[in-house]
Amino acid sequence: MMVGTPTIASGLTLSRREPTMKTADEQHFAWLARSFGRTDYLPLSPADLEALSGTGEYVEKYPGTHLFKEGAIARYAYVVEKGEVELYRTIGDLRRVVTRVGEGTVLGDIAMFQEEPYISSAKAITPVRAFRLDRDKLLPVLVKHPVVTLRWLVAGLSQLEATQRRVLRLMHRTVKEQVAEMLLDEIDVRGEVHMSQGTLATLLGASRQTVNEALAGLREAGATETGYRLIRVLDRRALAKAAGH
Numbered sequence: 629m630m631v632g633t634p635t636i637a638s639g640l641t642l643s644r645r646e647p648t649m650k651t652a653d654e655q656h657f658a659w660l661a662r663s664f665g666r667t668d669y670l671p672l673s674p675a676d677l678e679a680l681s682g683t684g685e686y687v688e689k690y691p692g693t694h695l696f697k698e699g700a701i702a703r704y705a706y707v708v709e710k711g712e713v714e715l716y717r718t719i720g721d722l723r724r725v726v727t728r729v730g731e732g733t734v735l736g737d738i739a740m741f742q743e744e745p746y747i748s749s750a751k752a753i754t755p756v757r758a759f760r761l762d763r764d765k766l767l768p769v770l771v772k773h774p775v776v777t778l779r780w781l782v783a784g785l786s787q788l789e790a791t792q793r794r795v796l797r798l799m800h801r802t803v804k805e806q807v808a809e810m811l812l813d814e815i816d817v818r819g820e821v822h823m824s825q826g827t828l829a830t831l832l833g834a835s836r837q838t839v840n841e842a843l844a845g846l847r848e849a850g851a852t853e854t855g856y857r858l859i860r861v862l863d864r865r866a867l868a869k870a871a872g873h
Contacts, residue, residue, distance in 0.1 A: 676776050679769045684761040689752040695735065695760075698749040702739035704760050708732065711756030712822070715748045725827040728753065734783070737761075801872065803834050804842040808871035811852065811859060821859040846870055 672680070686709070689695060695706050698718060708731050715726040715735075726748055729735070739746045740763050770777045801809070807828060814821045829839040843859070846852045851866035852859055861867055 672775060672779065676773050679773055680776055683765040683769050684759050687758055687760045689756040689758070691752050691754055693752050695750040695752070695756070695758060696746050698747065699745045702736055702742075702744060702746050703763050705737035705740045705763075705766075706735045706750070706758040706760050708735065709757045709759060711758075712753040713756055713758075714751045714753050716751065717748045724830050725824065727827065727831065728822055737780075737784075740766075802842075803832070803838045804845055804870060805872050806832050806834070807839060807842040808846060808851070808867050811846075811861060812864070812867060812871055815861050815864075819861045819864075821861070822857060823859065824857045825854070 684704075687695070687706075689711075695713065696702070696704070708729065710731050712728055712730050713733070713735065714728050717724050717726060735750050735758075736746055740761075743763070770780070810828060810832065811821050814823060816822070825839050825843060826836055828834075828843075829836040832839065843852065843854055846867065847854065849863075849866050849870060851863045851870060852861055854860070
């Protein structure tokens with residue numbers, strides 16, 4: 629479930645019907661519970677959570693190291709607990725960044741289920757801690773625990789719907805409107821979008837020159853300012869207006 633949307637977790641709090649967690653192991657179970665679909669939809673039982681937890685282990689990656697590389701056969705999926713991961717593809721001698729994702733994001737699961745090569749590489753940008761799920765251990769759990777399977781399915785469909793909504797919003801718009809819409813989608817709590825102009829161009833299927841021109845227009849309108857692999861939103865109302873809202 630790789631995406632432009634940086635998380636498939638449905639929220640930051642547990643449903644009242646999820647088990648109450650206190651110990652370190654239980655806190656780990658709670659985090660897993662909210663990382664797989666809506667927490668208010670078919671809550672996971674303690675047995676579900678223990679089985680899911682037994683399918684993998686935590687891994688930690690330093691900046692510049694990889695969770696997985698493009699072309700390697702996918703045996704694992706990853707749930708990012710903390711940190712930022714850059715997804716990129718290599719075309720000839722060029723590396724094209726697809727997007728950056730953060731906590732709650734599930735990576736590599738589609739390739740893992742199909743037992744095919746990863747279609748992109750996932751590199752840690754900051755220190756990353758992730759839960760690595762082993763395909764050989766996970767599949768039997770999904771067979772025996774239908775609620776886990778359904779929650780995973782709901783999460784995947786939710787992400788697909790979000791992607792489709794984004795595509796529909798961007799159709800038949802100028803590049804400037806598309807850039808503004810993308811920035812509104814990707815802005816973080818600090819009012820920043822950690823994405824280069826080249827990455828924006830790749831995601832929008834536009835030339836880098838037209839994206840740079842669009843960003844220049846947004847800067848002139850006082851909506852944004854740009855830095856190295858960073859776009860800071862100064863005026864959300866102006867940015868929304870530029871997006872055609």
